[in-house]
Amino acid sequence: MNQDIEARKQELLKEGYEEVYTRTKVLTDAVMHYCPGCGHGTTHRLIAEVIDEMGIQDNVVGVSPVGCSVLAYNYFDVDFQEAAHGRAPAVATAIKRLNPDTFVFTYQGDGDLAAIGTAETIHAANRGENMTMIFVNNGIYGMTGGQMAPTTLVGMRSATTPYGRRVDLNGYPLRMTELLSTLPGTYYVTRQSVQNPAAVRKAKAAIRKAFENQRR
Amino acid sequence: MAFKGQIIIDTERCKGCGVCVPVCPMKCIALSKNVNGKGYNYTETVNDSCIGCASCAMVCPDGVISVYKKKI
Amino acid sequence: MARELQLMKGNEAIARAMIASGTDGYFGYPITPQSEVMETLMAEKPWETTGMTVLQAESEVASINMVYGGAATGKKVATSSSSPGISLMQEGLTYLAGAEIPCLVVNVMRGGPGLGTIQPSQSDYFQSTKGGGHGDYQLYTLAPASVQEMYDFVFDAWDIAFKYRNPVLILSDGAIGQCMEKLYTRDYIPRWTEEERRKNAPWGTWGKPATRDHNIITSLELDSARQEVFNHKLQAKYAEMKEKEVRYEMLNCEDADYIIVAYGSSSRIAMKAMQMAREKGIKVGLFRLITLFPFPTKQLAEVAAHVKGILCVEMSAGQMSEDRALRPLRRYHPHSRRGPGGS
Numbered sequence: 001m002n003q004d005i006e007a008r009k010q011e012l013l014k015e016g017y018e019e020v021y022t023r024t025k026v027l028t029d030a031v032m033h034y035c036p037g038c039g040h041g042t043t044h045r046l047i048a049e050v051i052d053e054m055g056i057q058d059n060v061v062g063v064s065p066v067g068c069s070v071l072a073y074n075y076f077d078v079d080f081q082e083a084a085h086g087r088a089p090a091v092a093t094a095i096k097r098l099n100p101d102t103f104v105f106t107y108q109g110d111g112d113l114a115a116i117g118t119a120e121t122i123h124a125a126n127r128g129e130n131m132t133m134i135f136v137n138n139g140i141y142g143m144t145g146g147q148m149a150p151t152t153l154v155g156m157r158s159a160t161t162p163y164g165r166r167v168d169l170n171g172y173p174l175r176m177t178e179l180l181s182t183l184p185g186t187y188y189v190t191r192q193s194v195q196n197p198a199a200v201r202k203a204k205a206a207i208r209k210a211f212e213n214q215r216r
Numbered sequence: 217m218a219f220k221g222q223i224i225i226d227t228e229r230c231k232g233c234g235v236c237v238p239v240c241p242m243k244c245i246a247l248s249k250n251v252n253g254k255g256y257n258y259t260e261t262v263n264d265s266c267i268g269c270a271s272c273a274m275v276c277p278d279g280v281i282s283v284y285k286k287k288i
Numbered sequence: 289m290a291r292e293l294q295l296m297k298g299n300e301a302i303a304r305a306m307i308a309s310g311t312d313g314y315f316g317y318p319i320t321p322q323s324e325v326m327e328t329l330m331a332e333k334p335w336e337t338t339g340m341t342v343l344q345a346e347s348e349v350a351s352i353n354m355v356y357g358g359a360a361t362g363k364k365v366a367t368s369s370s371s372p373g374i375s376l377m378q379e380g381l382t383y384l385a386g387a388e389i390p391c392l393v394v395n396v397m398r399g400g401p402g403l404g405t406i407q408p409s410q411s412d413y414f415q416s417t418k419g420g421g422h423g424d425y426q427l428y429t430l431a432p433a434s435v436q437e438m439y440d441f442v443f444d445a446w447d448i449a450f451k452y453r454n455p456v457l458i459l460s461d462g463a464i465g466q467c468m469e470k471l472y473t474r475d476y477i478p479r480w481t482e483e484e485r486r487k488n489a490p491w492g493t494w495g496k497p498a499t500r501d502h503n504i505i506t507s508l509e510l511d512s513a514r515q516e517v518f519n520h521k522l523q524a525k526y527a528e529m530k531e532k533e534v535r536y537e538m539l540n541c542e543d544a545d546y547i548i549v550a551y552g553s554s555s556r557i558a559m560k561a562m563q564m565a566r567e568k569g570i571k572v573g574l575f576r577l578i579t580l581f582p583f584p585t586k587q588l589a590e591v592a593a594h595v596k597g598i599l600c601v602e603m604s605a606g607q608m609s610e611d612r613a614l615r616p617l618r619r620y621h622p623h624s625r626r627g628p629g630g631s
Binding site for chain 2: 002005008009012013015016017018019020021022023024027031032034035036037038039040041042045194195196197200201
């Protein structure tokens with residue numbers, strides 16, 4: 001924690017300023033490894049803020065995926081498990097079933113949740129597992145260098161679709177939100193973005209709702 | 217009612233992504249010409265028109281901006 | 289559930305032992321010849337008595353990862369399958385070993401390769417004792433030879449798993465899983481209380497209290513130097529197992545001219561062969577392996593030094609006979625009777 005910054009904060013409070021926003025303590029001091037401007041950081045922040053505001057830091061377990069956010073456990077000051085590629089929903093299923101009073105969430109990318117882990121995702125949702133899955137979709141495999149993901153849009157260029165995604169070759173992007181919404185076991189599914197302040201506020205409200213739904 | 221705002225930027229943690237710059241309604245932040253220890257052109261305030269709306273803090277992926285305000 | 293004499297199948301014994309040993313959770317997927325494990329659990333409804341969770345997963349891949357998630361909260365979590373399903377679980381097993389999560393996996397072996405056959409086999413020996421998935425790791429591997437041992441080894445598995453923070457594999461086969469034998473059941477050991485869980489698994493992820501740092505369960509280490517240190521630590525753990533946790537049984541080895549080395553259902557057949565040989569005046573002894581990892585190399589070598597010949601008997605194309613753990617025996621020219629699985 002930077003001493004000068006702390007001192008300046010105290011100064012402002014003395015001058016009659018009120019705190020509107022500051023970094024939540026549910027995030028650790030570790031500097032995130034994400035690329036500058038990446039929405040992962042924002043999404044991490046929102047989840048951490050929701051955990052903070054709900055006062056459940058001592059009763060939450062997160063599951064990180066394989067992909068860019070594999071190291072998410074270093075950034076949240078909560079108990080965390082790192083799952084094998086795509087298996088976070090299965091891992092979280094057991095955490096929740098064996099610890100029904102604990103808040104459980106997975107944090108997964110599109111390669112993890114919508115390609116290699118599609119079966120786990122669909123079955124966890126369809127069993128109505130009482131947990132929250134945060135699906136961060138950037139339309140690409142980021143960690144491995146920008147290859148095509150199941151969510152890559154038609155025409156979109158990637159390391160493995162250098163001339164753009166072709167339907168005749170690669171099929172269509174998988175619409176995970178719509179797919180899950182058709183399952184009777186899914187309680188709440190929504191698509192949000194973190195591209196501007198209004199969207200961020202909406203996304204945070206959605207994350208809050210998803211966590212609140214775990215209350216029994 | 218009007219507000220006067222102040223933001224504190226943890227410049228050493230800032231990655232200079234610039235996401236905060238266009239969302240500021242008062243155009244009071246910009247990327248610095250100077251770089252931090254990691255070599256990023258960090259964000260800095262360029263005038264004192266801040267109203268403490270926290271839009272910059274909302275979109276900051278690294279949570280480096282703290283926002284304060286008071287009534288004037 | 290006092291200690292009493294019962295007649296049951298090996299697979300059923302596994303299920304009842306799980307309940308009786310205070311297991312917290314079971315996650316499985318049907319596969320012959322071990323489906324009775326989950327069937328018994330579902331019929332017994334332990335969630336109404338001991339509070340044990342039982343769930344049928346969508347695949348073996350999901351089941352082993354459910355074991356990962358549940359066991360990493362410091363609870364006793366188990367799964368069971370048969371050879372093709374265990375192959376699917378290898379990824380999960382290497383993650384479990386890499387993250388040092390105690391758990392119990394039961395393999396009721398059938399013949400392979402591929403979909404193979406549903407008849408008994410012992411051809412998963414290498415997969416079980418040499419890691420199985422990627423990386424340098426070992427599973428503590430117990431080989432039951434009776435329905436009674438199917439039952440008892442579940443209790444033993446929990447002690448070893450939590451003592452060493454390592455997955456334990458009960459390597460059975462279709463013959464032991466399907467046969468019915470008499471069995472003495474044990475008194476119920478209550479599931480751990482919240483306090484016991486926290487004491488026995490301080491590394492577990494159950495929600496971070498303000499009094500400690502956050503617990504992280506992972507097998508990822510990007511710093512290669514630290515990964516090397518971790519691997520040395522794992523090897524030290526396996527060395528300690530070799531030192532302290534080796535199990536075997538010697539029958540008529542004291543005066544034996546010849547010994548048979550076998551495990552699991554092969555050892556039952558070998559036992560009969562030994563009796564028939566003894567009736568003919570041939571002094572045959574049986575060295576029965578109970579732990580396949582750690583392998584009782586030293587103990588077997590001591591016996592081997594006093595005999596004229598050694599016969600390895602197994603239901604595989606010679607995986608145990610080929611094991612490096614038998615190398616000290618090479619100067620005694622062991623012979624091997626191999627019967628590839630399913631025959």
